Amino acid sequence: xxxxxxxxxxxxxxxxxxxxxxxxxxxxxxxxxxxxxxxxxxxxxxxxxxxxxxxxxxxxxxxxxxxxxxxxxxxxxxxxxxxxxxxxxxxxxxxxxxxxxxxxxxxxxxxxxxxxxxxxxxxxxxxxxxxxxxxxxxxxxx
Numbered sequence: 579x580x581x582x583x584x585x586x587x588x589x590x591x592x593x594x595x596x597x598x599x600x601x602x603x604x605x606x607x608x609x610x611x612x613x614x615x616x617x618x619x620x621x622x623x624x625x626x627x628x629x630x631x632x633x634x635x636x637x638x639x640x641x642x643x644x645x646x647x648x649x650x651x652x653x654x655x656x657x658x659x660x661x662x663x664x665x666x667x668x669x670x671x672x673x674x675x676x677x678x679x680x681x682x683x684x685x686x687x688x689x690x691x692x693x694x695x696x697x698x699x700x701x702x703x704x705x706x707x708x709x710x711x712x713x714x715x716x717x718x719x720x
Contacts, residue, residue, distance in 0.1 A: 579712045580612040581605045587638050589617055598689040600669040621667045639707035660704035663696045671704055
């Protein structure tokens with residue numbers, strides 16, 4: 579899938595300590611016939627700056643389809659399944675391990691090994707993007 583300037587995307591980091599995390603961005607411009615992209619990230623650790631970076635095409639995917647959110651009715655189904663937890667800057671792949679109160683969930687972040695508690699609105703089912711078929715693949719219900 580090729581992206582154009584202005585397209586909203588997510589960038590999957592390969593950097594040590596951030597591998598497997600996803601960051602919302604906008605394509606500034608395609609480079610090398612779509613083999614890489616200049617992107618501007620939506621969120622930055624420093625609120626007054628807008629980080630731009632050149633990333634490889636295999637690190638870029640479209641934003642996942644809107645998720646209904648995580649409710650108590652489906653949290654039992656998702657327990658120990660892959661979810662994405664938003665930390666204010668990016669999305670991290672994790673697993674729901676518990677529910678300490680009605681609108682928060684304990685999530686084990688797979689790449690860092692940390693356990694965090696996040697609000698239900700900061701969770702979404704994890705989906706993998708298949709660059710070959712240009713389709714979403716869900717590990718949530720496996």
